[in-house]
Amino acid sequence: MNKISLTRYLVEQQRDHGQIPAQLRLLLEVVARACKSISQAVNKGALGGVLGTAGSENVQGEVQKKLDIIANEVLIEANEWGGHLAAMASEEMDGIYVVPNRYPQGEYLLLFDPLDGSSNIDVNVSIGTIFSVLKKPEGGSAVEEKDFLQAGHKQVAAGYCIYGPQTTLVLTVGKGVAMFTLDREQGSFVLTQENVQIPPDTQEFAINMSNMRHWDEPVRRYIDECLQGKQGPRGKDFNMRWIASMVADVHRILTRGGLFMYPWDKREPNKAGKLRLMYEANPMSWLVEQAGGAATNARQRILDLQPSQLHERVSVVLGSRHEVERVTAYHAQQ
Ligand code: AHG
Ligand code: MN
Ligand code: MN
DSSP, X not given: OOOOBHHHHHHHHHHTSOOXXXXXXXXXXXXXXXXXXXXXXXXXXXXXXXXXXXXXEOTTSOEEEHHHHHHHHHHHHHHSSSSSEXXXXXXXXXXXXXXXXXXXXXXXXXXXXXXXXXXXXXXXXXXXXXXXXXXXXXXXXXXXXXXXXXXXXXXXXXXXXXXXXXEEEEEESSSOEEEEEEETTTTEEEEEEOSOOOOSOOSEEEOOGGGGGGBOHHHHHHXXXXXXXXXXXXXXXXXXXXXXXXXXXXXXXXXXXXXXXXXXXXXXXXXXXSXXXXXXXXXXXXXHXXXXXXXXXXXXXXXXXXXXXXXXXXXXXXXSHHHHXXXXXXXXXX
8 A cells, every 4th residue: 555644645735735835834744743753752751751740830820741841842943943934822831932033934823732631641641732723914014922813713724643552643724634643663644544524423422520510501411411321311321431631532532423521610610611722622623623523612613713812711512513513502592
């Protein structure tokens, strides 16, 4: 079989389908290279001295792990000099990172969650990197934070790389979802699945059940009906999974369907949710939609939300279309 590398896939997307300009292709190649390097660090684990906390906090008040910081640095160093980017934004940085003057500035903006699922690093469970690419709005001179505040439907590329039993890069440029598995001997990502499809129905849900007492009524109703199984209103048994790495939960949903929820709850009513809109929910929602699934904040399509802050949080319901529609409908009836 003739293997298709990520490089070839991107060249063909550029040449044959006119889907991506050369600068965007370069950007995606660089992100993939950075992910390869993060994957190496993850694989070394204790041998590489990369486990444990760094002793600092990020802008959201979360304790940073060594790998959160390493992954952030790898992504910045890989991307700042290529001339394809104007600026970057990350979960681990308070403000935007403008490409330094000594390098040429490009027209793209890159956002990332350098290391998703930090609580799983030290216990050797799948983690990942999530990324989203936007175009810098035309006009305007110096790039500013407000240039990043674009709705998710404006993304020009989005994806994640999961560091699990295999390292897999999952990508959309708006023409479906493709998966590339890292071939460690060759050092390249190889296309292993194209046209990924999420089945519209499922019997599997993912939610952190320990928050049940804080849930809003419609979430309670949905999960309660699932738990009643064959005898309940749904007339079928449901299975549950919660990995606590969004990348791993979404990867399972892209592979075999399912529903993922991290909804708003009553713990901190003023907080829209736990997950971040711009570098977690938006890229994942676009991937899920591109695979035939759906993604809402329990009321509206996530990709239509107008962000007002870089680190804005959002309630997330995504995955198999009919289940997302059901949860969203329950909220509308509230
Ligand atoms: P991060 O490690 O980037 O802060 O993200 C963790 C997120 C997400 O990956 C996961 O779905 C969720 O937090 C898990 O939260 P709980 O620990 O509350 O279950
Ligand atoms: Mn995350
Ligand atoms: Mn993170």
